[in-house]
Amino acid sequence: MSSVFKTGYEEIVNQLQQVDPVAYGKSRNFIDGSVTRLSPYISRGVISTSDVLKCLQKKNFKPYEMEKFVQELAWRDYWQQIWIAKGMDINKDLRQPQADVFHHKMPLNIIKGYTGISAIDDAISSFYETGYLHNHVRMYIASLACNTAKSHWNAPARWMYYHLLDADWASNALSWQWVAGCNSSKKYYANQENINKYCNSRQAGTYLDRGYEELVSLPVPDRLKELADAAFETPLPENEPLVIDQTLPVCIYNFYNLDPLWKKEVRANRILLLEPSHFTDYPVSENTIGFILDLSKNIEGIQVYTGEFGDMVKAYSLSNIFYKEHPLNNHYSGTEESRDWMFSVHGYYPSFFAFWKRCSKEWKS
Numbered sequence: 001m002s003s004v005f006k007t008g009y010e011e012i013v014n015q016l017q018q019v020d021p022v023a024y025g026k027s028r029n030f031i032d033g034s035v036t037r038l039s040p041y042i043s044r045g046v047i048s049t050s051d052v053l054k055c056l057q058k059k060n061f062k063p064y065e066m067e068k069f070v071q072e073l074a075w076r077d078y079w080q081q082i083w084i085a086k087g088m089d090i091n092k093d094l095r096q097p098q099a100d101v102f103h104h105k106m107p108l109n110i111i112k113g114y115t116g117i118s119a120i121d122d123a124i125s126s127f128y129e130t131g132y133l134h135n136h137v138r139m140y141i142a143s144l145a146c147n148t149a150k151s152h153w154n155a156p157a158r159w160m161y162y163h164l165l166d167a168d169w170a171s172n173a174l175s176w177q178w179v180a181g182c183n184s185s186k187k188y189y190a191n192q193e194n195i196n197k198y199c200n201s202r203q204a205g206t207y208l209d210r211g212y213e214e215l216v217s218l219p220v221p222d223r224l225k226e227l228a229d230a231a232f233e234t235p236l237p238e239n240e241p242l243v244i245d246q247t248l249p250v251c252i253y254n255f256y257n258l259d260p261l262w263k264k265e266v267r268a269n270r271i272l273l274l275e276p277s278h279f280t281d282y283p284v285s286e287n288t289i290g291f292i293l294d295l296s297k298n299i300e301g302i303q304v305y306t307g308e309f310g311d312m313v314k315a316y317s318l319s320n321i322f323y324k325e326h327p328l329n330n331h332y333s334g335t336e337e338s339r340d341w342m343f344s345v346h347g348y349y350p351s352f353f354a355f356w357k358r359c360s361k362e363w364k365s
Helices: 010-016 021-027 039-043 049-058 061-091 118-130 137-150 154-163 167-180 192-199 210-216 276-281 284-298 307-316 354-364
Strands: 250-253 269-274 300-308 321-324 335-337
Touching: 010 049, 021 061, 049 061, 049 284, 061 354, 118 192, 137 167, 154 284, 167 307, 210 284, 210 354, 269 276, 269 284, 269 307, 284 300, 335 354
Parallel strands: 250 269, 250 321, 269 300, 321 335
Antiparallel strands: none
16 A cells, blocks of 8 residues: 555544645646645545535635635535436436547556656556546546547546546546546647646657647547456455444445544444445455555444445344445435535536536635
């Protein structure tokens, strides 16, 4: 496990306290900019977007100083709201078909980190070790796969999700669709000049070293023609018997909820549920599984169950079950509790800025 992301709760809270929204607003687009690296903890539900906002408010930042940061944070809630509204429809082209698709595989040299674009190749090499990619680099890779190599977005999006410690299918899938032009009004392209600017590189003479008008009509470069199937498996821990106190309620944690403060004051059976069916549909790497197991250690008395929800309930005669809502928890039974959202703005909005307009009004009032 890389030491880039700590897993102790006090370390995470300390990292949260160090967030500087002013510096973030000025430099976030650069790969060495003042980004927070909080995304793995937000995606895993250790902290919420609401927690981050409250922390900044307590530090008395003025709204105009933190607006860009809060706006970027709101994208996370926005993607989640689309997932809630659209369900499994986010697994396919959402608003219109992706144009100019040549195949549903993935360029082999993106997997290998041998694209010929040095900043991207360096980022991919680091990605396999750390589970982290800067947001701008994610867009560059998506543009390269979908718009330069003509891949359908789904396979490369699943490759990226597999390795991300902050794997959030809504944020990942819908961002890829935004780049590919099936969840936006046009495709996103980045040329070599743009990559050099934000990655502090000086590469020239590549297939991306041209103007945008020429880039849009570029034939698939030889470097990106060889394809591979993106097939992944998740290594889950062996199942061990649970010790259940039938007089106590049951709190279910999972890949999207590892909040150590949730119902902390309640005596309860606490179970991290790892469903094989979930990870068959949304596989993640061994590195990611190790990360969530380490994060779960912040939850006192947590036990790990590898198996399906229904089988667990039946095997241990579980009742009085509590869990946090999520689109992938619809088959759970018991008492569903809401996640912590930054704002009360819920439902589907066709554009982020329509969503943000409502959020901003609530926030500033």
